[in-house]
Amino acid sequence: DTAVSQTPKYLVTQMGNDKSIKCEQNLGHDTMYWYKQDSKKFLKIMFSYNNKELIINETVPNRFSPKSPDKAHLNLHINSLELGDSAVYFCASSQDVAGGTEAFFGQGTRLTVV
Amino acid sequence: AQSVTQPDIHITVSEGASLELRCNYSYGATPYLFWYVQSPGQGLQLLLKYFSGDTLVQGIKGFEAEFKRSQSSFNLRKPSVHWSDAAEYFCAVGPRGYSTLTFGKGTMLLVSP
Numbered sequence: 001d002t003a004v005s006q007t008p009k010y011l012v013t014q015m016g017n018d019k020s021i022k023c024e025q026n027l028g029h030d031t032m033y034w035y036k037q038d039s040k041k042f043l044k045i046m047f048s049y050n051n052k053e054l055i056i057n058e059t060v061p062n063r064f065s066p067k068s069p070d071k072a073h074l075n076l077h078i079n080s081l082e083l084g085d086s087a088v089y090f091c092a093s094s095q096d097v098a099g100g101t102e103a104f105f106g107q108g109t110r111l112t113v114v
Numbered sequence: 115a116q117s118v119t120q121p122d123i124h125i126t127v128s129e130g131a132s133l134e135l136r137c138n139y140s141y142g143a144t145p146y147l148f149w150y151v152q153s154p155g156q157g158l159q160l161l162l163k164y165f166s167g168d169t170l171v172q173g174i175k176g177f178e179a180e181f182k183r184s185q186s187s188f189n190l191r192k193p194s195v196h197w198s199d200a201a202e203y204f205c206a207v208g209p210r211g212y213s214t215l216t217f218g219k220g221t222m223l224l225v226s227p
Binding site for chain 1: 146150156158159160204208209212214216219220
């Protein structure tokens, strides 16, 4: 009964490729997020979606394109992968977009670009 | 812009000893404050959060944190550490308007026998 699930858990790919990471939440939440954790474990918000609508885009390169087909899913597509994209990507969800709402995180996808 | 500082990159504590992890934040007003824990290869789990009211907040796994407005701090404490507490701990702040989080750089807790 995983609340927030991401696939794949590990992804190794070559520079220049295009890849997608999928995220699904079964909590009935309205808001979903993508966070990036770099090699120094620093976590930073990338995107936030509320009811399938983009509400926050934190100056992420446009090679990153999130897609939310419904409010239970938020996929992350990355074009033309670069070495610097190597990181752990976390999907999360919360009840709504209001401040202070608890976020539930997936287990992360470790992306390695070679 | 808001920011979070966790001054200790890693801390080693003997099993059974007490623990305090430091967190300082910078924000124009009182934000929402959180502590998350990340075990190796796992996602983040919420330990506790502060919104308002009592400045001493109780969380899961025997953790507590105290909000001190005058020091802009939200330190995490546990009276007796267990080996299973070894993990990375992240302090985070959230603005009152949106649910996105700004994280500190984390403190790695090592527990020695």
